[in-house]
Amino acid sequence: MSEKISLSHGGGGRQTHDLIQGVFTKRFGMKDPMTDSAILTVPSAMIAFTTDSYVIDPIFFPGGNIGKLAICGTVNDLAVSGADPKYIAAAFIIEEGFGTSDLEKIASSMADEAEAAGVKIVTGDTKVVEKGQCDGLFITTTGVGILREEYAHISSAIRVRSGDRLIINGSSGNHAVTILAARRNLTFDVPLISDCAALNHMIRKVLDNNDGVHFMRDLTRGGLAAVLNELAAMTGRGITVEEDSVPVDEPVRGLCEILGFDPLAMANEGKVIVVAAPGEADKILNIMRSCPEGKDSSIIGIVTEERPGRVVLNSSTGGTRFLDMPSGIQLPRIC
Amino acid sequence: MKYVDEFREKKLIMNLADQIKRSARGEYTFMEVCGGHTAAIHRFGIPSLLPPGIKLISGPGCPVCVTAVDYIDRLIALSFTRGVAVATFGDLMRVPGTVSSLSEAHAGGADVRVVLSAYEALEIAWSHHDLNVVFPAIGFETTAPGTAVTVLKAASEGTENFFVLNAHKVMPPAMEEIIRGGTHIDGFICPGHVSVITGSSAFEFIPRNYSLACVITGFEPTDILSAILMLIRQISDNNPRVEIQYNRAVTAAGNVKAQEFMNEVFEPCDAEWRGLGVINSGGLTLREKFVNFDAGASFNIEVPHHEPDPVCICGEILRGVSRPDQCVLFATACTPVHPVGACMVSDEGACNAFFKYHVHE
Numbered sequence: 001m002s003e004k005i006s007l008s009h010g011g012g013g014r015q016t017h018d019l020i021q022g023v024f025t026k027r028f029g030m031k032d033p034m035t036d037s038a039i040l041t042v043p044s045a046m047i048a049f050t051t052d053s054y055v056i057d058p059i060f061f062p063g064g065n066i067g068k069l070a071i072c073g074t075v076n077d078l079a080v081s082g083a084d085p086k087y088i089a090a091a092f093i094i095e096e097g098f099g100t101s102d103l104e105k106i107a108s109s110m111a112d113e114a115e116a117a118g119v120k121i122v123t124g125d126t127k128v129v130e131k132g133q134c135d136g137l138f139i140t141t142t143g144v145g146i147l148r149e150e151y152a153h154i155s156s157a158i159r160v161r162s163g164d165r166l167i168i169n170g171s172s173g174n175h176a177v178t179i180l181a182a183r184r185n186l187t188f189d190v191p192l193i194s195d196c197a198a199l200n201h202m203i204r205k206v207l208d209n210n211d212g213v214h215f216m217r218d219l220t221r222g223g224l225a226a227v228l229n230e231l232a233a234m235t236g237r238g239i240t241v242e243e244d245s246v247p248v249d250e251p252v253r254g255l256c257e258i259l260g261f262d263p264l265a266m267a268n269e270g271k272v273i274v275v276a277a278p279g280e281a282d283k284i285l286n287i288m289r290s291c292p293e294g295k296d297s298s299i300i301g302i303v304t305e306e307r308p309g310r311v312v313l314n315s316s317t318g319g320t321r322f323l324d325m326p327s328g329i330q331l332p333r334i335c
Numbered sequence: 336m337k338y339v340d341e342f343r344e345k346k347l348i349m350n351l352a353d354q355i356k357r358s359a360r361g362e363y364t365f366m367e368v369c370g371g372h373t374a375a376i377h378r379f380g381i382p383s384l385l386p387p388g389i390k391l392i393s394g395p396g397c398p399v400c401v402t403a404v405d406y407i408d409r410l411i412a413l414s415f416t417r418g419v420a421v422a423t424f425g426d427l428m429r430v431p432g433t434v435s436s437l438s439e440a441h442a443g444g445a446d447v448r449v450v451l452s453a454y455e456a457l458e459i460a461w462s463h464h465d466l467n468v469v470f471p472a473i474g475f476e477t478t479a480p481g482t483a484v485t486v487l488k489a490a491s492e493g494t495e496n497f498f499v500l501n502a503h504k505v506m507p508p509a510m511e512e513i514i515r516g517g518t519h520i521d522g523f524i525c526p527g528h529v530s531v532i533t534g535s536s537a538f539e540f541i542p543r544n545y546s547l548a549c550v551i552t553g554f555e556p557t558d559i560l561s562a563i564l565m566l567i568r569q570i571s572d573n574n575p576r577v578e579i580q581y582n583r584a585v586t587a588a589g590n591v592k593a594q595e596f597m598n599e600v601f602e603p604c605d606a607e608w609r610g611l612g613v614i615n616s617g618g619l620t621l622r623e624k625f626v627n628f629d630a631g632a633s634f635n636i637e638v639p640h641h642e643p644d645p646v647c648i649c650g651e652i653l654r655g656v657s658r659p660d661q662c663v664l665f666a667t668a669c670t671p672v673h674p675v676g677a678c679m680v681s682d683e684g685a686c687n688a689f690f691k692y693h694v695h696e
Contacts, residue, residue: 253336260374260682312694317343317556318352319380321692327671 005098010128019126023103027111028090028121038122040087044146048083048155050074051142057333059102059136061182063175063193066139067106069269069335071113071121072198073220074143079200080216080272082151082207085117086144091125093138106137117198119143151207157275159214160235164303165281167274169202169288170195170296171247172224173266177255179334192251197270202291209287212280218272221334222326225265227273228301228311229325236308241301241323243316264313265326267334275303342555343379351560352384358567362388364519365566366655368510369526370397370683371554377692379556389563392518392655393685395509396526398474399426400653400677400684401608406471406502407432408638409631413469413500414445416634420463422456423471425449430680433641453478453485453499460489460497469630472499477528479503479619480593483600486621486628498630503619504606507537512614514545518655522548522566524559527581532597534589535577542575553581600625609643609677610650649676652685659689666690 001022008015025034054070064072071088078085090110094103114121153159174195181190199218206213217227224246232239241264248263256263270293276284281299288294306312313323367373373393376382382391395401411432414421421437428438428449441447446466450456456470472482482499489497506529514520525538530551541547548569552562562580569575579585597619606618621629630636643649646664651657659665659678669675671687678684 250336253339257336257339307694313380315378315380316345317379318345318348318384319556320383320694321377321380322694324671324691 001100003100005094005096005100005103005128007096007128007130010094010126016126023100023107024124024126027107028114028124029111030122038087038089040122040144042144042146044148046147046149046152048078048081048145048147049143050077051140052077053138053140054335055135055138055333056179056335057135058182059106061194062178064196065106065109066137067110068113069196070139070141071110071117071119072196072269073335074141075117075119075198075200076218076272078143078145079203080155080218081145081147082154082216083145083147084204085119085200086146088114088119088121089123089142090121091140092127093134094126094128095134095136096128096131098136103137113198117200150211154213154216157215157231157234160231160237160275160303161214162237162303162305163278164214164275165278165299166228166239166241166301166303167276167281167285167288167297168219168224168246168300169199169272169274169294171249171252172219172268172271173252173256173263174249175269176223176266176331176334177252180331181255190251190255192249195268195270197293199270199272199293202288202293203272205291206274206284206287210280210284212277212284213274214277215275216272219268221267223265223267224273225262225311225323225326228323231275232309232311235303238304238307238309239301239311240304240306241311241313243313245298245300247296247298262326264323267331269335339555342553342557344557347557348384348560351557351564355389355560355564355567356386358564358571359386359388360571362390363521363567363570364390364392365522365524365563366392366394366513366518366520367524368394368396368506369524369529370400370681371527372524372552372559373397373685373688374683375554375556376559377688379559380692380694381556381559383694384560385563392658393652394513394655395608395611395653397678397681397683397685398478398504399430399681400649401504401610402430402473402502402677403607403609404432404643405638405640406500407436408641409636410437410471410500411435411440411445412636412638413630413634414440414447416636418465419467419469419634420446420448420459421469421471422448422450422459424473426681427471427473429674430677431674453482454488457485457489457494457497460494464496467496467498469498469500472501472503475504475506475526475529476532476597479601480532480590480596483596486600486625487596489628490625498628498633499621500630501619501621502606503601504608504617505603505619507533507540508614508617509608509611510538510541512611512617513654514541514547516654520547520655521570522550522575524562524566525549525551525577527551527553527584530581530585530589532590532593535579535585535587537589538577542577546575548575549577551577551579551581551585553584610653644675647676649678649686652678659686662686
């Protein structure tokens, strides 16, 4: 393989073959012969099916890279739907001139992350575009998971009732603040890494041991504020959050304070909100805390009948205010 | 977080709220004239901690909100001028002009970049000699010294491709205009950051000429509640004066060095404030000596004058005559995603803060 990716690597000929074989298929454990479609056996009547594109800038960041993110993001979208993530398709749009060794590093972390999460990357595509037509590398991953019928309600929130408790699996805003600090020429260091992580093992453990989960969603762009507002709108119920209970790391608080951001509206890549039946919340919290991805889990609020469709925050200072749906963009290309 | 948590301690806050309840006699209307205060008041849920007789109203303290529509139109026209880049504070990006915003101009191919300071805009000019970089100089005494220092630096370096489209404003004349306009106010929560520069002496005319209470305060909940308590006590004692609650940052004389930079580069001028009209000596203009840096003089950017949407009551809100939720557009046609008036765009705008945070009825 040459040192840089060139347009000929996207030409469909020998170099394309070299790229696919040399960088991707051997890492992803794909077997010859390469077919146009992966043929999969699915032992279930229901599947969960999701897709996501990753355009993050910078491509390498403290705590991960675009490849790790592309696997974790899609695994999490399946897992929070109650599904067991099984297969992933990965499509790469590569800018001419992109370093081959960087591409190899990214492919390796995708392979590692997929193996750890127990998913297989079974099909993919590569395109190379001219310099300036994309920024380094964009990845799209599409995932399939097996969904057992008893979990089909989770993504729709139809079982959410007032009194249900909200549980988060750790601190809010670390991914966004890490990316912000890595990108802007800020003149101070932020001792922080992205929370980018696959959550399917923790979620599986919760679902296998407790049937009190009424809803789950991962907290990506828009953070906790966006997801809680979506949940309030979906259910037509109110949500009350205790600001004191929401874990936020000091460096995140500090940077948000300086730049005027709300840590609760900042993006995450390894966080989930679990809505649990009141009697089961403590048990679910303990299961989550027993997992590495959930050791800092906390019950942060409750579903109510008051102020339907709105999220009310009891602030740590004693006042009460809305936690509104964020609007505009805090940071483009965060994932 | 050190230097922050101390000012957000719940016990202190509840204690102050309790003292306010016990000290308040009847009804009070206090106006804040600093966008940072507007945002903090709503973000910390301060109204929910006050007895019903105390009304907080927002004056023209948000720099974006008081910027005239024509100014935005001129910026957009500039951003589409060949060889020109507009390097702006992010706050201005989504402010609606007559037909679009800088954000929409950017999407349409205009060269618009977000910077964190005037100096960053100057650095862009230094690294792109083929580009004429225009910095939209908005804001009050808080941001004007930064613009002044940058213009002085550009002058000393002989920079020929850096310009400001100046709309700097000064706060005390606007406060006087509001008092004279007849808005009922019992006291001012005087601006924090502006006062760091001007010093408390800039507001002495208010108690002297109009017998109104004034307290300069910071941006933490304990600061704001302390200021409200101090205002109530001034009124109870019938002793209106300018008090500094924010004494960790503000002095009587202010930042003299910053004032000197401002005076060197700018001189007072009449200025149009959105919602308030033209205010005598309400703005700053570049002195003749720095006219080479004036984007208004250097580029031919005439735009037709447009009156703001007549249904939008941003003007009344900025004068403290109406509350955001008294506008028929509020939360219906006008939201942070689709702002009609500037008060809904900026995080410091009264409508935006009210929309996002306000639970208390």
